[in-house]
Amino acid sequence: MIVIRNENINEYRETETVIREAFWNHYSPGCNDHYLVHIMRDCPTFIPELDLVAVDDNKLIGVTMSLKSCIKGDDGKIYDVISLGPIGVCPGYQRQGVGGMLLAESKEIAKRMGYRAILLCGDPDYYTRQGFVAAETYGIRNSENMFADALHVCELYSGALIGVSGRYFEDEIYDVDEAAAEKFDKLFPPKEIISGTPMQMKFDRMVQRVKPYLSR
Numbered sequence: 001m002i003v004i005r006n007e008n009i010n011e012y013r014e015t016e017t018v019i020r021e022a023f024w025n026h027y028s029p030g031c032n033d034h035y036l037v038h039i040m041r042d043c044p045t046f047i048p049e050l051d052l053v054a055v056d057d058n059k060l061i062g063v064t065m066s067l068k069s070c071i072k073g074d075d076g077k078i079y080d081v082i083s084l085g086p087i088g089v090c091p092g093y094q095r096q097g098v099g100g101m102l103l104a105e106s107k108e109i110a111k112r113m114g115y116r117a118i119l120l121c122g123d124p125d126y127y128t129r130q131g132f133v134a135a136e137t138y139g140i141r142n143s144e145n146m147f148a149d150a151l152h153v154c155e156l157y158s159g160a161l162i163g164v165s166g167r168y169f170e171d172e173i174y175d176v177d178e179a180a181a182e183k184f185d186k187l188f189p190p191k192e193i194i195s196g197t198p199m200q201m202k203f204d205r206m207v208q209r210v211k212p213y214l215s216r
Contacts, residue, residue, distance in 0.1 A: 002098060004105045007051045007063070012041070015053060015063050020188060022063075022088030027203040029195040032181035033086040034188070036174070040065050045171045047082065049109050054089070054098050062089040064102045066110070067173070069119065071140060073166035074215075081153075082110050083170040084120045103130050107156060116160035119168055121150040123206065128152070139165025141213045149209035 007015055020034035040046055045068040054062030064087035071079040084106060089098045110118060119135065120127065132152035135141070138161045142148045145167055155161050 002054055002056045004052055004054055004101055007053045011060060014060050018060055018063050018090055019086055019088045021090055024191055025194045026199055028200060030193045032176045035181035035184040036176055037065060037086060038184060043067060043171060043173050050106055052102055052105055054102055061093045062098045062102055064106055067171045069170045071164055071166045071168050073164055079164050082115050082118045084118050100130055111156040115156055117153050117155050119153045141167050143167055143169050145213050146210040147213060150206050
């Protein structure tokens, strides 16, 4: 039976290993997501309640973490929201609904905490099946004021984003220091780095699909 619960302090390296296995050579050659998880825990915007793991018979098989972020509204107001990710599942457990379970629990906890929405960047083919829609639907752009195909949002209650158009700002920690990530990766067993995979090329095309916001 798969259980979703909070991460324990003695699971940190195991959690980082799960994320490394989940993302290695997936969206890019190698990965830096395990380093991101490592430094997120000390970030001021880290949300401990949303530091979740999926466990199957005492084996850690999935992870998700979240940070506080905001939308700077076109109306001049600041709206508190959540940036979710990374979220990853061990390769042997993927396509079995584990990611959906982590997302569902994250949504429920975030709603109870009073947040209005969760945002993330990811594959539309997956996240639209998990209750997310293109952020452009609500007039939400990235920090560069561009509509981005990869940017998705999920309302945590009906009408939560009515009138909340604007620019979405996530924590700067997501802009990972590649040199620091590479150094951190040396603490783990070596793995082959592969580039040019179909998924990597799909992801590259996806993140490049942006268009300017034309105010009225």
